[in-house]
Amino acid sequence: MLDRVLVVDDSNAIRAFVRASLEATGHARVVIEAASGFEALRVLPRDRFDVVIVDINMPDIHGLEVIKLVRASKAHAAVPMLAISSEGASKDRERALALGADAWLDKPFTPESLLRSIDGVVEKRAGSIRGVGGEPA
Amino acid sequence: MSDEADRVRDEFLSESQEIVEALSRDLLLLDHGQKHGHADPDLVNSVFRGVHTLKGIAGMFNYRELSEVANVLEDLLDHVRLGRVTLEQRSLDVLFEGVEVLQRLLGAVRGESHQVDVASFRHAAHDLLGTGSPPTPDALEAYDLDPSLLGVLTEYEEHRLRTNAEQRVPLYRARVRFALSSIDTDLDGLKARLKPVAEIITYLPSVEGSGDDAIELEILLASSTPLAELRLLVGDAPIDVVPLRKGGSQTMPPPPSRPEAGPIVREEAPRPITAPLDLEKRGGEGVEGIALRAVAKTVRVDITKLDHLMNVIGELGIVRSAVGRIVDRLGARAELRQLASELQRIHRSFERHLEALQDGVLDVRMVPLGQTFDRLARAMRQAAREDTKEVRLSVTGGETEVDKLIVEELIDPLLHLIRNAVGHGIERREERVASGKDPVGIIALNAYQKGSNVVIEIEDDGAGIDAERVLARAISRGLVDASSANELDEHAIRQFVFLPGFSTTDVVTELSGRGVGLDVVRTNIARLGGVIDLQSAPGIGTKFTLTLPITLAILSALVMRVGEQTFAIPLTVVQEALFLDPDGVSLIDGREMISLRGTSLPVVRLQELFRTAPSSTARQYVVVTSLGQRRLGLVVDALEGQQDIVTKPLGPSLAGVRGFAGATDLGDQRVVLVLDAPALLDEVLSSEARFLAAPEPARGGYA
Numbered sequence: 001m002l003d004r005v006l007v008v009d010d011s012n013a014i015r016a017f018v019r020a021s022l023e024a025t026g027h028a029r030v031v032i033e034a035a036s037g038f039e040a041l042r043v044l045p046r047d048r049f050d051v052v053i054v055d056i057n058m059p060d061i062h063g064l065e066v067i068k069l070v071r072a073s074k075a076h077a078a079v080p081m082l083a084i085s086s087e088g089a090s091k092d093r094e095r096a097l098a099l100g101a102d103a104w105l106d107k108p109f110t111p112e113s114l115l116r117s118i119d120g121v122v123e124k125r126a127g128s129i130r131g132v133g134g135e136p137a
Numbered sequence: 138m139s140d141e142a143d144r145v146r147d148e149f150l151s152e153s154q155e156i157v158e159a160l161s162r163d164l165l166l167l168d169h170g171q172k173h174g175h176a177d178p179d180l181v182n183s184v185f186r187g188v189h190t191l192k193g194i195a196g197m198f199n200y201r202e203l204s205e206v207a208n209v210l211e212d213l214l215d216h217v218r219l220g221r222v223t224l225e226q227r228s229l230d231v232l233f234e235g236v237e238v239l240q241r242l243l244g245a246v247r248g249e250s251h252q253v254d255v256a257s258f259r260h261a262a263h264d265l266l267g268t269g270s271p272p273t274p275d276a277l278e279a280y281d282l283d284p285s286l287l288g289v290l291t292e293y294e295e296h297r298l299r300t301n302a303e304q305r306v307p308l309y310r311a312r313v314r315f316a317l318s319s320i321d322t323d324l325d326g327l328k329a330r331l332k333p334v335a336e337i338i339t340y341l342p343s344v345e346g347s348g349d350d351a352i353e354l355e356i357l358l359a360s361s362t363p364l365a366e367l368r369l370l371v372g373d374a375p376i377d378v379v380p381l382r383k384g385g386s387q388t389m390p391p392p393p394s395r396p397e398a399g400p401i402v403r404e405e406a407p408r409p410i411t412a413p414l415d416l417e418k419r420g421g422e423g424v425e426g427i428a429l430r431a432v433a434k435t436v437r438v439d440i441t442k443l444d445h446l447m448n449v450i451g452e453l454g455i456v457r458s459a460v461g462r463i464v465d466r467l468g469a470r471a472e473l474r475q476l477a478s479e480l481q482r483i484h485r486s487f488e489r490h491l492e493a494l495q496d497g498v499l500d501v502r503m504v505p506l507g508q509t510f511d512r513l514a515r516a517m518r519q520a521a522r523e524d525t526k527e528v529r530l531s532v533t534g535g536e537t538e539v540d541k542l543i544v545e546e547l548i549d550p551l552l553h554l555i556r557n558a559v560g561h562g563i564e565r566r567e568e569r570v571a572s573g574k575d576p577v578g579i580i581a582l583n584a585y586q587k588g589s590n591v592v593i594e595i596e597d598d599g600a601g602i603d604a605e606r607v608l609a610r611a612i613s614r615g616l617v618d619a620s621s622a623n624e625l626d627e628h629a630i631r632q633f634v635f636l637p638g639f640s641t642t643d644v645v646t647e648l649s650g651r652g653v654g655l656d657v658v659r660t661n662i663a664r665l666g667g668v669i670d671l672q673s674a675p676g677i678g679t680k681f682t683l684t685l686p687i688t689l690a691i692l693s694a695l696v697m698r699v700g701e702q703t704f705a706i707p708l709t710v711v712q713e714a715l716f717l718d719p720d721g722v723s724l725i726d727g728r729e730m731i732s733l734r735g736t737s738l739p740v741v742r743l744q745e746l747f748r749t750a751p752s753s754t755a756r757q758y759v760v761v762t763s764l765g766q767r768r769l770g771l772v773v774d775a776l777e778g779q780q781d782i783v784t785k786p787l788g789p790s791l792a793g794v795r796g797f798a799g800a801t802d803l804g805d806q807r808v809v810l811v812l813d814a815p816a817l818l819d820e821v822l823s824s825e826a827r828f829l830a831a832p833e834p835a836r837g838g839y840a
Contacts (some may be wrong), residue, residue, distance in 0.1 A: 013145070
């Protein structure tokens with residue numbers, strides 16, 4: 001079970017959906033919500049997360065920038081990160097992955113596909129830590 | 138678990154509804170902009186984003202048709218924002234149609250409507266997409282763009298960058314630093330300043346400059362405004378604005394001479410803002426001169442400076458009335474009549490200009506209520522989520538303007554009323570269904586201007602306030618005497634919720650009414666010179682009506698005389714004035730009442746109330762004051778007319794006296810006391826509750 005998951009999305013409905021999907025299934029203990037890139041920037045330095053879920057299409061500070069900043073910060077450089085966005089905008093997808101998102105999940109998604117993707121990014125990060133540092137997961 | 142699912146679905150419904158409402162609003166603005174030759178790309182993008190979000194969430198919640206229509210609309214908007222389809226009447230029509238279809242589909246989701254024809258919209262959108270022109274060659278290549286910059290732009294931002302480059306609009310990078318705690322407001326301020334002269338393409342948070350408490354942002358701008366002015370507008374934060382350099386031929390504004398450090402050139406240190414002086418030295422003519430005036434249009438002013446101006450205007454108003462009185466005195470003397478009429482002309486012209494000046498300063502202080510309403514909408518959603526209530530918000534009059542200071546003071550009382558409406562007004566779904574209501578509650582927030590007042594209504598279609606329980610509570614708290622209670626009508630009883638001491642926290646659960654801190658709400662509204670009224674019908678709903686002055690700076694008052702004393706009372710509470718017919722006064726329970734168009738009105742003689750010297754006037758007047766639905770007639774000796782006054786607070790020795798809001802100088806060396814109408818009505822009416830006005834016929838429905 002994950003302890004803390006951050007979801008950054010300007011849609012209340014999506015955040016509620018993600019929270020319900022994770023908390024109700026016992027997949028995460030608590031889902032922290034940020035309704036904008038700014039809120040995410042405020043939350044990030046003060047907390048530690050097991051997974052960060054970022055929507056790409058947000059006003060002002062959009063998801064690509066959040067991804068860049070998360071990766072640039074010491075505390076979260078290696079946090080598993082999942083980008084969520086509607087299909088289309090293939091450049092955005094490439095850029096999100098290039099900036100350090102571990103996976104991309106198209107909206108709309110089901111709770112099951114969300115959980116699978118989260119497991120995927122957690123697995124991937126754990127694998128890369130094992131590969132580099134040799135620390136058992 | 139299914140509760141949780143319902144909650145998530147509610148989120149979907151309320152957010153979708155909000156999006157569709159915002160879409161209609163933005164489309165109207167776009168339509169207006171297009172007709173006036175400027176369709177704001179930001180607005181197009183915000184419409185796009187709204188539709189995009191709607192498509193996403195509709196898909197997540199399995200509303201396939203809604204998602205598909207949003208998808209078509211999104212495609213269309215994507216073409217519009219990327220410049221492949223021009224925004225013109227035809228495309229706007231199709232966009233409007235699309236939003237209308239979304240609206241109806243949402244209605245269908247809520248079970249309000251059934252058949253929705255989406256085919257005609259699909260066809261229209263399809264036809265329009267067919268007319269798109271291919272994208273033009275890449276003008277961005279002329280710029281030496283940092284590849285890491287392009288890497289964080291969304292496709293749309295890249296497009297806007299390209300379009301501006303194509304149109305030869307100079308591009309800039311501005312570096313600003315904000316405290317994380319205040320970044321939202323700081324950024325809003327910056328946006329407001331830049332918006333008239335520049336397009337903000339993106340915000341790039343910078344990794345190096347950001348710490349735990351502050352963040353450095355690079356803002357990518359396109360603007361035809363000279364660099365020096367952009368620097369000015371970006372403003373007070375430690376910042377820097379530099380042009381984005383072109384690789385090839387120079388068509389950009391001349392860059393400051395300094396070594397080139399890379400493709401993106403930055404100033405070494407923020408320069409002190411000396412640009413306006415530079416411009417003046419150059420003569421201020423030509424392009425710079427014009428653009429500088431554009432800067433003046435967006436200058437930000439500390440509100441205390443406006444307060445000062447308003448005070449001066451108030452004093453000028455006092456001078457004006459003094460001159461007016463001299464004109465009258467001169468006019469009364471035959472040999473000075475010529476002089477009087479000349480002075481009269483000058484006086485009138487002075488009056489006109491003064492009014493224009495006052496209107497001008499007032500206008501500067503005005504802000505629309507829309508932003509406040511948005512905040513209330515968010516608070517309502519949150520309250521609904523916490524209380525697991527289903528509520529829809531309907532808002533009208535967001536464009537109504539009110540004095541900035543009033544808006545700020547209004548937020549807390551309004552938040553309070555909204556939370557009350559959700560918490561104690563709207564019933565749970567099951568209860569609503571059981572009583573045959575729409576399962577989703579409605580809270581309506583309406584604002585409109587009424588003379589020199591602004592009226593804000595907060596209305597819910599909830600359970601209403603049970604007068605009997607209010608009365609029981611008021612009696613148990615010793616606020617009202619049980620024996621006099623049976624003479625009160627229900628409306629009067631409900632007003633007890635505003636009394637200090639009526640509410641305690643246990644009221645929330647014990648009573649379906651809403652006593653929590655309403656006395657504070659009323660006090661705050663009264664402090665703004667406003668009044669609050671409450672109407673409620675059990676099972677039907679509750680409506681709070683706030684009547685507020687548009688500005689605090691100047692008060693229109695009625696000046697009246699009682700014996701040797703002169704008083705002023707704010708016109709906001711004066712309903713009318715009439716002669717007192719001594720034979721029409723009847724004594725009911727030892728109190729004087731008069732009949733006013735078929736209803737009885739309690740009256741109080743100010744001469745008795747304030748124990749001034751008895752008057753010798755034969756004819757007296759009744760000034761009918763009303764505070765929401767409560768009315769009281771004040772008996773005075775003479776009416777001296779209406780006057781704009783600037784109220785000064787009473788000295789410390791008098792500050793504790795109830796019934797007076799302050800004092801004012803009428804310009805003829807007379808200092809008069811300004812009556813605090815809400816306090817006065819309270820004093821007279823609530824301590825002697827039986828003197829409350831009888832119900833008006835119009836309130837018959839609320840029995």
